Amino acid sequence: MxxxxxxxxxxxxxxxxxxxxxxxVDGVDLSVGARETLGLVGESGSGKTMTSLALLRLxxxxxxxxxxxxxxxxxxxxxxxxxxxxxxxxxxxxxxxQNPAHSLDPLMTIGAxxxxxxxxxxxxxxxxAETRAADLLALVGIGDARVRMRQYPHELxxxxxxxxxxxxxxxxxxxxxxxxxxxxxxxxxxxxxxxDLLHDLKDRLRTSMILVTHDxxxxxxxxxxxxxxxxxxxxxxxxxxxxFRTPQHPYTRALLESVPRADRDYGPTGRRLPAIRGRxxxxxxxxxxxxxxxxxxxxxxxxxxxxxxxFPIAPxxxxxxxxxxxxxxxx
Amino acid sequence: MIAVESLQKHYPIRRRGVFRRRSTGAVRAVDxxxFTVASGETLGLVGESGCGKTTTxxxxxxxxxxxxxRVLLEGxxxxxxFRRGERREELRxxxxxxxxxxxxxxxxxxxxxxxxTILEPLRVHAHVPRAQWEERLAHLLDLVGLEAAHAARYxxxxxxxxxxxxxxxxxxxxxxxxxxxxxxxxxxxxxxxxQILNLLVELQERLGLTYLYxxxxxxxxxxxxxxxxxxYLGRIVETANVETLFAHPRHHYTAALLAAIPxxxxxxxxxxxxVAGELPSxxxxxxxxxxxxxxxxxxxxxxxxxxxxxxxxxxxxxxxxxxx
Numbered sequence: 001m002x003x004x005x006x007x008x009x010x011x012x013x014x015x016x017x018x019x020x021x022x023x024x025v026d027g028v029d030l031s032v033g034a035r036e037t038l039g040l041v042g043e044s045g046s047g048k049t050m051t052s053l054a055l056l057r058l059x060x061x062x063x064x065x066x067x068x069x070x071x072x073x074x075x076x077x078x079x080x081x082x083x084x085x086x087x088x089x090x091x092x093x094x095x096x097x098q099n100p101a102h103s104l105d106p107l108m109t110i111g112a113x114x115x116x117x118x119x120x121x122x123x124x125x126x127x128x129a130e131t132r133a134a135d136l137l138a139l140v141g142i143g144d145a146r147v148r149m150r151q152y153p154h155e156l157x158x159x160x161x162x163x164x165x166x167x168x169x170x171x172x173x174x175x176x177x178x179x180x181x182x183x184x185x186x187x188x189x190x191x192x193x194x195x196d197l198l199h200d201l202k203d204r205l206r207t208s209m210i211l212v213t214h215d216x217x218x219x220x221x222x223x224x225x226x227x228x229x230x231x232x233x234x235x236x237x238x239x240x241x242x243x244f245r246t247p248q249h250p251y252t253r254a255l256l257e258s259v260p261r262a263d264r265d266y267g268p269t270g271r272r273l274p275a276i277r278g279r280x281x282x283x284x285x286x287x288x289x290x291x292x293x294x295x296x297x298x299x300x301x302x303x304x305x306x307x308x309x310x311f312p313i314a315p316x317x318x319x320x321x322x323x324x325x326x327x328x329x330x331x
Numbered sequence: 332m333i334a335v336e337s338l339q340k341h342y343p344i345r346r347r348g349v350f351r352r353r354s355t356g357a358v359r360a361v362d363x364x365x366f367t368v369a370s371g372e373t374l375g376l377v378g379e380s381g382c383g384k385t386t387t388x389x390x391x392x393x394x395x396x397x398x399x400x401r402v403l404l405e406g407x408x409x410x411x412x413f414r415r416g417e418r419r420e421e422l423r424x425x426x427x428x429x430x431x432x433x434x435x436x437x438x439x440x441x442x443x444x445x446x447x448t449i450l451e452p453l454r455v456h457a458h459v460p461r462a463q464w465e466e467r468l469a470h471l472l473d474l475v476g477l478e479a480a481h482a483a484r485y486x487x488x489x490x491x492x493x494x495x496x497x498x499x500x501x502x503x504x505x506x507x508x509x510x511x512x513x514x515x516x517x518x519x520x521x522x523x524x525x526q527i528l529n530l531l532v533e534l535q536e537r538l539g540l541t542y543l544y545x546x547x548x549x550x551x552x553x554x555x556x557x558x559x560x561x562x563y564l565g566r567i568v569e570t571a572n573v574e575t576l577f578a579h580p581r582h583h584y585t586a587a588l589l590a591a592i593p594x595x596x597x598x599x600x601x602x603x604x605x606v607a608g609e610l611p612s613x614x615x616x617x618x619x620x621x622x623x624x625x626x627x628x629x630x631x632x633x634x635x636x637x638x639x640x641x642x643x644x645x646x647x648x649x650x651x652x653x654x655x
Binding site (some may be wrong): 192220241255264265268269274275276 | 379380490491492493520521522523524525526528529532536547549550551553554555557574577587588589590591592593594595596597598599606607609610
């Protein structure tokens with residue numbers, strides 16, 4: 001895809017721990033087009049969060065980006081200097097994290113945290129920055145913006161704090177917003193409000209978004225395209241409807257089936273969920289061959305030996321599974 | 332099997348005055364909650380954080396002292412027994428009702444092996460001869476789907492799913508009939524949740540257990556529960572069979588809660604958030620119906636009169652002046 005806004009190729013993030021090297025992200029390719037929402041889905045330990053942090057070069061130690069390429073607006077992000085990255089983070093790429101309480105400074109007022117961003121990135125005067133901050137707070141649905149700006153994070157509810165974080169991410173008109181589990185800590189009624197807000201803002205401001213989540217319901221509501229990750233590798237990428245209607249990778253299928261659904265009747269007796277057996281693998285000693293083979297209902301002998309590579313099975317639909325025709329490399 | 336009658340838990344708010352501390356109000360965490368759970372049934376107790384679900388559960392087992400109300404286990408006043416403080420009597424009741432905690436990381440002692448954790452209740456209750464412990468341990472491990480080799484492991488050597496299995500085995504060690512499961516799958520990985528939910532259903536079928544299943548996740552409640560009670564700000568606002576409740580919610584809060592669940596299907600009609608605003612503080616509960624400030628169908632009297640939980644035509648219990 002030549003028109004991609006952001007493109008990662010063969011991205012690798014390793015964690016150098018006392019127990020050994022954990023391959024948290026192990027050869028990930030992904031791309032986000034203009035005005036597109038890419039959903040990055042997986043369980044904890046699948047590498048979805050580390051992939052998103054790596055895109056901004058924010059991988060915490062003992063982790064390190066050990067390989068790959070990241071192209072954003074025509075530049076190679078991994079070749080940039082540290083300081084040059086700061087001109088991108090928060091300005092060209094906005095960020096919203098899972099826990100709004102942890103991503104706001106408890107000792108600074110809401111206003112000060114927003115103004116700081118604008119003073120740094122846009123070199124605005126204090127008054128101009130305050131006006132812009134108040135406008136953004138109003139945009140994300142916070143009434144009495146000027147009053148709120150004088151308050152501290154602890155004076156706001158969880159939903160309000162997340163609105164502030166979204167406003168902060170949008171201050172400099174970014175072309176891409178990276179949202180990592182933005183609604184996971186919120187109650188469902190508040191989650192619905194925040195998802196509505198993100199959806200509307202993305203349309204109005206014409207931004208692209210990478211949405212990291214483990215919740216297939218949130219993805220169905222938000223994503224245009226979905227990339228499914230398991231144990232540091234990509235299983236499947238396709239447009240959202242294909243992922244939900246005709247998923248090809250056994251893990252994608254199992255993940256969709258194993259989740260209980262509020263819109264399905266289970267009946268009084270004999271109900272069982274089609275659970276995925278076993279548990280997510282240890283990334284220091286991942287399984288040989290296909291990472292999913294010990295839990296896969298379709299695995300054969302070859303899956304134990306060969307690591308499947310992503311392979312296009314339809315336009316815009318790639319799968320890495322030997323049973324679906326992907327080529328394999330010996331591990 | 333179990334009946335909760337007008338259970339209340341109020342926390343006084345104290346301010347330091349000039350000469351003494353004064354009580355200036357109360358957090359009404361649980362405010363007049365009544366429900367029953369029939370033998371062999373699963374009652375799902377749902378609501379958003381802060382609505383009082385966990386406080387209700389803990390008060391039922393006297394893990395915290397309720398301010399008022401009764402809990403009857405097959406007709407016996409449980410709280411009265413606990414308050415009397417006779418240890419043998421208390422243990423006798425605790426052998427019949429047990430608790431599975433939300434977080435298997437925090438609810439297991441990291442310095443105990445799995446076997447020590449599971450056998451701890453037998454040590455406390457001392458109702459099973461020591462000679463049978465080995466056999467009981469093997470039986471419990473098998474029951475929850477763990478292998479004999481897990482007995483010697485420490486919690487940090489177990490995965491989240493295995494830890495929750497240990498938590499369930501510990502609760503089952505004294506062979507209770509009634510289990511309170513407080514968000515038992517919320518802290519687990521998505522692919523492991525289904526295993527634990529299946530295990531709970533299987534155990535219920537094999538052992539005839541009765542569950543109070545507490546969760547904010549309505550999808551898992553739909554799977555596991557036979558009947559559902561919806562809580563809002565310390566009060567039950569609606570109770571019905573699971574199919575009825577999900578198909579025809581009568582209370583506007585239940586309807587909003589259901590509409591807010593993101594369904595994993597991109598072709599589902601997108602319902603925009605129906606309820607504006609946020610959960611009021613339990614320190615400052617609105618007068619009249621506590622949901623009226625956020626309710627799309629509030630009438631003038633909703634502001635003044637607190638609606639009681641009443642039986643509607645289709646077997647629903649609803650606390651609303653203007654039900655759907």
